[in-house]
Amino acid sequence: YLATFLLDDLGFRIFRNIVKSLDIKKMHTFLNFFFTNITTWIQQEWNHIYDAVYVEKHWVGPLLRWRPEIDILMDQLAIKISHGTQPRKLPIKTTKPQEFPLTKPKPRPLPMPELIPQQEKCKPVPNSTYRAPKEMQIIEEIKQKNHQKTEELLYEANMKQFRCVNPQKSEHTKRVMSQIKEDADSKLKFNSFHSSGPPSSNKKKCWPIKLNSAAILRQGALYDRQVDEELQRMERLMEGAREPSSFLQWQKEMREKDLQEELAKIERRRLEGRISYEEAAMARTRIMERNQKTAQLKKEETAQLMRRYAEKRLQEEKEMRDLVQQVAEGHKNSKTAKEKLQKFKQSIAKEVSEQSRELLHQALEEAQAELSRKFEIICEIRAIESLPHVRARNFDDTETAGHELLGEMSLAELKERLALLKEAQQTEQQEKREHILEVRQNKKQLLLEQMDTIDLHRRALAQAAVVRREERKARPDCRQTVTQDETLLALQRKLEEKQRERQRLRQTESIKAKTSEQVAVHTVRNTETHNKKSWEQLELSLEHHIQKEAPYVVSQRETLKT
Structure with missing residues (x-):
């Protein structure tokens, strides 16, 4: 029942599990019988009872689809049946050895441990190994002192004034400088306008500009266009168009107003700039006063530092004398070692120079022999090349080369053809020249006509310019109106106050x-007297130091000479 009707619903996996859970031999025989006879007499018997089409479609067809999986299942069952029929082998009994009941030996006692030898106590490391030597500390201190000295000397050289020159200016020079400044200020005219005024009317007549042909044609076309436009305008007026004279008059008035406003703005900016200049000058003078005060304070501080420096210098010179003596003793022992080294080096240098001379002599001889051999070979080659080669051949102009080409010709024929081509070319050039001359003459005539029209237009423009100039002269000056503005007058007053x-x-x-000069003269005198005393002490100490170092310097010169 399950195989025929519910195999699709159950699935092959569940069906296989059901089959394996039952008796293997019975299930194998049943499946073998059922699936081998399903298409033969089983189907025939079903057809007697049920419809043949229904049996074929719903019962036999699905079973045939599952036939491959059923065959695999039947093979598995057959394998299990074959394994189950084989007789099982009984396991062979083996003998097991047993241990003899012997007495166990007693464990050996542990040996006594050997005594560990104790190390002898070492002496502690002395503290001097971890300390730097005193000589290095002394040298570093000397270096630091020398560095400080150099810095102080540099500071002194940069800050101290020279004695030979008095940096402050005398009263005469100040008076002259003030006069020069006043003269320069008087020449300045800040209240005047920056414009250079109208151009002079008595000018020479400008020479006419020489125009080229392109410029003449361009200008002639422009004037022709202007004439056409004027004619069109007249035609429009004849037809009843409006004349733009009123609009142009209004435009002129508005432009004049704009010009007046611009001039007022320019004047306002000029006055504001002048006021700002005066304010900046006043601020600059105040800053100068502050800087002078700070400079005086710094000068006083530097004078105190110089006094302290002179005292330190005297102490350091004493320490330097002691060091120089120690160094001189060390240099005396190094003279003998230097002499031995020089002798050893001289002996080595002599040996090397002799060997190099021998090698150079051999190399020169070999090079000379090689050069002589090459020179002989070159002479032989030149003699062979200088022999003359006789080549005689007759040439005929009328004969062809004999290459059997289509355009092949002799030299004489080629010359004749070239002569004909030259004649044709000359005639063609002559015709071109005549044509060019005609074109030039026509162009000249056209240019002359254009020049006449240009002259007429220029005369008309000159007359219009004269009329326009007379109108400008008749107008009132705009600058007078600008100066009457209230804001400008207020700025002018402010500028005068600042000045x-x-x-x-x-x-x-x-x-x-004047007061500062008097104070400075007094301070300079005091500082000069104090500085003279300090420098005299330094010079005396240096003389003593040089006298002591004189024998050491002589010994150094001798070592350098050797």
Whole structure:
């Protein structure tokens, strides 16, 4: 029942599990019988009871589709049946050895441990190994002191003033400088306009510009276009068009107003710039006063530092003397070692020079022999090349080369053809020249006509310019109206006030300068006296130092000579 009706619903996996759970031999015989006879007498018997088409479609067809899987299952069952029929082999019994009941030996006692030898106590490492030598510390201190000295000397050279020159200016020079500044200020005209005024009317007549042909044609075309436009305008007026004279008049008035406004803006900017200049000058003078005060304070500080430096210098010179003596003793022992080294080096140099001379002599001899051999070979080759080669051959102009080509010809025929071509070319060139001359004459005539028209138009334009110039002269000047503006007058007043303040500051500066000069002269005298004393002490100490170092310097020169 399951195989025929429910195999599709169950699936082959579940069907296989059901078959394997039952008796293998019975299931194998059943499946073999059922699937071998399903298409023969089983189907025939079903056809007697049920419809043949229904049996073929719903019962026999699905079973035939599952036939390959059923065959595999039947093979598996057959294999299991064959394995099940074989007799099982009984396991062979083997003998097992047994241990003899012997007495167990007693464990050996552990040996006594050997005594570990104890190390002898070592002496501790001395502390001197981890300390730097005192000589290195002394040398580093000396280096630091020398570095400080050089820095102080550099600072002194940069900051200290020269004695031979007095940097402050005298009263005469200041008076001359003030006069020069006043003259320069008087020449300046800040209230005047920057424009150079209208051009002079008494100018020479400008020479006419020489125009080329392209310019003449271009200008002639322009004038022709203008004439056409004027004619068209007249025609429009005749037809009843409006004249733009009123609009042009309004346009002129508006332009004049714009010009006046621009001039007022320019004047305002000029006055504002002048005011800002005056304010900047006043601020500059104030900054100069501050800087002068700070400079005086720094000068006083530098004078104190110089005094301290002179005292330190004297102490350091004493320490340097002791060091120089120690170094001189060390240099005396190094003289003998240097002499031995020089002798050894001289002996080695002599041996090397003798060997090199021998090698050079051999190389020169070999090179000379090679050059002589090459020279002989070259002479032989030149003699062979100098022999003359006799080549005689007769040539006929009328004969062809004999290459059997289509365009082949002799030299005489070629010359004749070239002569004919030249004649044809000359005639063609002559015709071209005549044509070019005709074109040029026509062009000249056209240019002359254009020049006449250009002259007429230029005269008309010159007359219009004269009329326009007279109209400009009749107009009132715009600059007078600009100066009457209230804002400009206020700015002018402000500028005058700033100039007065600046003059007051200058006067106060001149008074302060006189007082500062007197104070500076007094301080300079005091510093000069103190500096003279300090420098005299330094010079004396240097003389003593040089006298002590004199024998050491002589010994150094002798070593250098050797």
